[in-house]
Amino acid sequence: MIKHLFKLIWNKKKQNFLLMSEMLVSFLVIFAVFTLLVYYYNNYKKPMGFAYKDVWVVNYDNELDTKNTDSLNTYYETLRQSLKSMPEIKELSFSSDNTPFSQNTNSGSVFIKNKEVGGVNMYTAEDTYKDVLHMQLLSGRWFNKADAVAKYKPIIINNELKETLFGQGEAVGKLVADYDKKKMRIIGVVQGIKVKGDYAPAGYALYSRTDTGSFRWLGKILINVAPNANAAFEGHLYKTLANFMPSSNIEIEHLTQKRKETNYFAVVPMIVLSIVAFFLVVNVALGLFGVLWYNINKRRGEIGLRRAIGASGQSVSTQLVSESLILATLSLIVGAFFAVQFPLLNVFDLSAGIYLTAIVLAVIFIYLLVLVCSLYPGKQASAILPAVALHEE
Amino acid sequence: MLKNYFKIAIAVLRRRKFFTFISLFGISFTLTILLVLTAFIDKVVGDSYPDAKRDRSLYVTNLQKTNNTGGMSSGALSFYFLDHFAGSLKTPVKVGISSRFSGTNTYVNNKKIAVNYKYTNAAYWDIMEYDFLEGKPYSKQQIDNAEKVAVISEDMKNEYFGDIPSVTGKFIEADNVKYRVIGVVKNVPITSYMTYSDIYLPYTVSKINYKSKGYQGGYIGVLLAASSADVPKMQQEYNQMIARLPLEDKQYTKQTSRAESYISAYVNTGDENKSGVTLVLTVIVVFVFIFMLLPTLNLVNINITRIMERSSEIGVRKAFGASSKTLVYQFIVENIILTLLGGLIGLILSFIVIQLINSENFIANLELSINFTVLGIGLLVCLIFGLISGVYPAWRMSKLNVVTALKAQ
DSSP states (O other): HHHHHHHHHHHHHHHHHHHHHHHHHHHHHHHHHHHHHHHHOOOOOOOOOOOOTTTTEEOOOOOOOHHHHHHHHHHHHHOOOOOSSSEEEEEEEESOOOOOTTTTTOOEEEETTEEEEEEEEEEEEETTTHHTTTOOOOEOOOOOOOGGGGGSSEEEEHHHHHHHHHHSSTTTEEEEEEETTOEEEEEEEEOOOOOOOTTTTOOEEEEEEETGGGGGGGGEEEEEOTTTTHHHHHHHHHHHHHHHSSTOOOEEEEEHHHHHHHHHHHHHHHHHHHHHHHHHHHHHHHHHHHHHHHHHHTHHHHHHHHHHTTTOOOHHHHHHHHHHHHHHHHHHHHHHHHHHHHHHHHHGGGOHHHHHHHHHHHHHHHHHHHHHHHHHHHHHHHHOOOHHHHOOO | OHHHHHHHHHHHHHHHHHHHHHHHHHHHHHHHHHHHHHHHHHHHHHSSSSOTTTTGEEEEEEEEEOTSSSSSSEBBBOOHHIIGGEEEEESSEHHHHHEEEEEEEEEETEEEEEEEEEEEEEHHHHHHHOEEEEEEEOOOOHTTTOOOEEEEEHHHHHHHSSSSSTTOOEEHHHHHHHHEEEEEEEOTTTTTTTOOOSSEEEEOOOOTTTOOOOOOOOEEEEEEEESSSGGOOOOOOHHHHHHHHOOOOOTTTTEEEEEOOOHHHOOOOOTTSHHHHHHHHHHHHOOOOHHHHHHHHHHHHHHHHHHHHHHHHHHHHHTTOHHHHHHHHHHHHHHHHHHHHHHHHHHHHHHHHHHHHHTSSTTTOOOOOOOOHHHHHHHHHHHHHHHHHHHHHHHHHHTTHHHHHHHOO
């Protein structure tokens, strides 16, 4: 049966070639769209890893003109005390510029036994950082005062980095090296936090503790405020900061708002792409439908003959539907060959699972599309009466 | 003859309404997407408000320092660099200097307003042609006196002062400083990031020390030549200046900076080794290619099917002596008519989509419009489209043997 269908397809290879290339290109487009959707969904279903509600970010410029580190530290400690005395402020932490949902990144490499792991986001945090963002500690501990005198620089990594470095093994207590081959001791592992919004992966993260000279370059304060903190309080906070740092530009942002903006930039391209893909699919579906329908009309004689020698209407329509499904299979094999190159060559740095899921989904989608487009023409063919069809001939 | 073809084409289109619908749907939808895309690109990179003198301007946005071990530092320039080095060039008649916009807040009646501000020099206002709804820009005199004056955007005016007729002379508080409003300008969309801001301030009131002698900072410059013919000369002079520039930092061995046209400055990646223009062009070309490949294949498919249907007509025409060339010609004309029809529908559809995008205000102040450039591009695309989808079926059809064509019936 199948052999016979192949022969029928081969006989009209020129026309089928075009149909197949259309299916092939549709498969590739659908594959691209599904890859993106699966990637976004995968990221979306992972936990956020921190609480962004009621967290504000203060941006300031560090322009204090002093060479003396002690007076610099005193200056910012005074600021910290006056902020903490406000009842609306629960906790605060100075931070490097790469706060959650900001455009800033600071990435580098970590070395373990001369193996380099690149693309690690480097954060500088204070002892209170974890409490401000309500991060989850998976093992070990967060920084404390005793870390200032540790022999090796203490660091905390997230579980994504831990899995790459140590797999399932224990990470706390292990030593890794930074770019200058200086050793650092891992003292804790935290749940990765999705700093680039709901639809982006947490990535690798490495937190190091602020030291005595850090205030020279820190430029952000993360503040966890009480739920009752309103715009009036924000105005008051703003005045306090601006009066304290007269030579600095101050901006206060809310993480909830920043998250919305970050997600917007991820979702809009996804929606636009989906709409475009949808119309492309409708376009292709109409085209396939038209061509199949026309082909059946052209084969009335053949179908009439088959009916006359005893084939049931059912078997005629099965034959036509299977023919188009075989066409689809042929183009899907070629398409899958191209698609499989993505995980094999590791294009775009996505995990193989995402590509494979996308391939499977795209294959199912194309089969469904072809099935739907050939069902009606198939049904029409089964309604052909042999007498009428053969009479025309 | 052409009139005859036209009649035949219309008759054929009406005979098979379903196929006509499919073809028109494919063409018009593809064109709609392309038109909206070009309208968007045209608006983002081609919008000449407020920098109308773009053809005789060069933009300096970046200075990159590199060394042999792969170290790199790249960023915008300092005021000192642009004023002292770029300002000393002979060819530019004016050098406009402005900071990249940055954000701050202000609080009015317990309401928070996010404010983007930008520092500029006086020449900036001479180069840029902002539409002043009221008032005027600050003068060099006012800048030298470090007067706390501000030019604000229309949006800022409405948000801060509400709907009142005139605001010049009133005070606006931003970043804990009170500025006197001396002008209100028409809004610039944020996509024109080199000229966008809510508040424009004299650089002398900047809280950050603008006298610092480092090369890198937060400023970008616009060099204006006397005429567009002087632009290459100006570019050459800038390059020579950069070549002579003493190394700022012993850590780095090479300094590069370019004065470039608006478009290449707009997509500057900040890395000399990665051309922004190439990157953007590649992305657009790949997208458009894949995007158009599918509808074209679809059209070719449908066209072949439809032409085979007319094999008897072809057979008769060939039997009566029509050459393959005439037949190809006829079918291409038919296709072009179909495509133009689809183009018309696409134009209407894109008009609706653009209205929708504008009313939704996806990006504040970005008013897309179908202009003549876009229309021209659309028609051109339309014709190419018609030819691509028409040539192959026509060629196949003209190969048809008279006997087979007639026998098929």
